[in-house]
Amino acid sequence: MEQQRSTSESSQSPRSPPSQRYLSVSVSDPVKLGNGVQGYISYRVITKTNFPEYQGSEKIVIRRYSDFVWLRDRLFDKYKGIFVPPLPEKSAVEKFRFSAEFIETRRQALDVFVNRIASHNELQQSEDLRTFLQADEESMERLRSQETGIFKKKPADLMQMFKDVQSKVSDVVLGKEKPLEESNPEYEKLKHYVFELENHLTEAQKHAYRLLKRHRELGQSLSGFGKAAKLLGACEGQALGKAFDELGAKSETLSIKLQKEAHQLLMNFEEPVKDYVRAVQSIKVTIGERANAFRHQCELAETMKLKEINLDKLMLTRSDRVGEAEQEYKELKAESEEVTRRFETIVRRMNEEIVRFQEQKTQDMRIAFHEFAKGQARLAKSIADAWRSLLPKLEACSDTS
């Protein structure tokens, strides 16, 4: 039930019970726009909310994939330490083809993306989110093209982060100084877990995708078999011919069911597993950010130590540069504190996030498994029912022939 509220009203009427805050978003109605290489898909994003910061309780905007990317990048930047929900892949090739399957899986993934942000305690407060959900298309376009300029180096940064995290071995081997790293055994364990998990999940996702392909293939072969049976039936004629014909018809029916189930598998099982993989990859980026922040903090601490020594020296010699040095030192200290604060925020956030992530994934997987099992059970049952319905007819044939 929506509560009609004008923007000027205060957030809460005095005596009424506090209403639950809600922010729900849907991504729907994909529409192909533009031509050829310039082609893209636009989505309708509908927001329903009672958050006071929002202009009104319902808003509809049109967004495209790069807008979502903009949002994610902003969130990554502002909320370091939080596992920003993953986006579906860019995939330039598929975009060109725009198959129905691609459009639907992307839409679903985008929907999940926004909703996860909307239900995250911290992320849902984001101003960028509000912009994304409410700004008109023109403003959005302006913002989007602006940001790509500033964030151009982002991919390089990300690459660097990965390299740093993974190149510690080579550094030691090459005789470089031991890289600055947290000596936190629990965190080490977590990092190892994340990297290993990605491998395992990727394999599971691979097989999940193959399985849905097998469903399609089985469907195709049943269709071919059904047609052949019908032809054979036409040749045979009489009771036996009819039996073949019925078998052929059933085969073709089941072929359709299999194709349907393949689609269900894609949307309800393979995509969630893929999403899991993406989420883990997103965590890896956060790990990189944390490493960066840690290194930054260490570097500043080093620099500060040096400055302190220098300052003491200057004070001893009663140099006239003391004031200047003191000022520098103060500034450095403030910066160091800021950096430390940022690092600690990341650590705090990560600790919370990892718990939330594990719980979220357990839920997500349970639902995915449930849907998978339901689908398989339903499919197998309808296969059994379909074939079983043939048996009395086959019996009848043997009685008459």
Place this chain on the structure above:
Amino acid sequence: MMGSENPGFEESHLFASREEMENLVLDDPLTTTTTTATNNNNSYSSFRSAKSSISDAATRHPLSPPVLSTPAESDPLLSPPVFRNPNASDNNSYIEPPSYADVIFSPFDDNSANEINRVDSSSHDLDSSLTLSRSSSSTSDYIKITVSNPKKEQETTNSLVPGGNTYYTYLITTRTNIADFGSSEFSVRRRFRDVVTLSDRLAESYRGYFIPPRPDKNVVESQVMQKQEFVEHRRVALEKYLRRLAEHPVIRQSDELKVFLQVEGRLPLSMSTDVASRMLDGAVKLPKQLFGESTAVVAPHEVVQPAKGGRDLLRLFKELRQSVANDWGGSKPPVVEEDKVFLEKKEWIHDLEQQISNASQQAESLVKAQQDMGETMGELGLAFIKLIKFENEEAMYNSQRVRAADMKCLATAAVKASRFYRELNAQTVKHLDTLHEYLGLMLAVHGAFSDRSSALLTVQTLLSELSTLHARAEKLEAASSKIFGGDKSRIHKIEELKETIRVTEDAKNVAIREYERIKENNKCELERLDKERRVDFLNMLKGFVVNQVGYAEKISDVWAKVAEETSGYAKDSC
């Protein structure tokens, strides 16, 4: 193995590696060869090897244990109460209601009594039930032939190279209760050459019948394949061939077959099939025929056989000339295939063959798709098993353990389902194999039809010959009547000609009788084909469908259980 400290996880001996997973799967005796054979991508060869492995199992274990009962150690993922105890009440819910099972697995077969509750009885049962359902009498006479024990032997005669020329012999064991055989169980050792002889002699004696085609000589394969593999392949093919012969109502009573199955030693060869003598005969006769020293006539006893190369060169030439005249000559041959019914039937058979061939190809695709489904399902289960182990080893939160438990549900079910798909497929192969069998039978039909046309050609040739001879005789008589007293040599020629005509007349009559006989054989065989084919195909359909139903139910139950166990947090949209 991996001793997991996690108390909530009973199966601590879960497998981490793919190899172990495959061992898990491969412990099943019936699917061992199937799985290894399907590692090549050729769908037909996997189909064939699936077939051969099944008949293997059937041969080695005539009362083969049902596929489901794998030994306990190899199967930790299948919880005991559900699968190994046939008396468990669960079990019956997986299987077809007994009424359907009864129809397929004939009560005549003493094995089926034990196996009435199992959908997957051995091919041995299916064969006998099929045979029984076809026989018009309800007596239980049978001939059971097995081919086994291939042995390498040395060629004792004519070996130019000492110690060279080896060949293989096979032990052919027959069990029968038919009185004519004189004994109820006997064996002989035979080599492939003997089988070729048998096949040739049957072809001569049973013209017009649908004689099952013998296995190919496979000269190329015998060089290229591994010896053991080739010998095994041949053993299987021989067994199939002999069993088919024993199933044929007329041929099973033949002397040729009896001798083959019972009499040890080199198979006696009649003159007509001895290659060397055939060549000699032909070579000796031809000069006589060409230079006019022999009567240049086809003797009556020869017309009961088609003209064969080497021996009957002249006859071949004549018949060839006749067939050309038939095809290209303006005039109609003296006797034609007039039986419209037959001609229609012949066309219909051709169409049927095409449809069976098409269906057989599609069946192969279906088998491959089912195979792939089972494989991928198993791989998915394995991937999740690895994940389970990983999550449990590195678990820091309870949510991970919960997730691992959920995964265990899924993975276990996936492995079970994978197993079911493989079993389903093994059975599907057996049933749809009927299509392949009938394709082989089509060859026999072609053989019988060509017997008919060659017999007809013989008749046509003789009739042409006769009319030529008569014309010649007339001319000679007309010429000699003009000369009073007559030319002694001319009179002699007329006498000779009259003799030739007489012999040719006899030959013609024999040829016509032979032709009629073959026509009659064709007719009977076609009727038999129709009857048996209907029964066989119907059984095939029933078997296929019952099989699909049974396994689909099992698979459905497995997944329904998982759906139930994961129903917490379920989405509202159901």
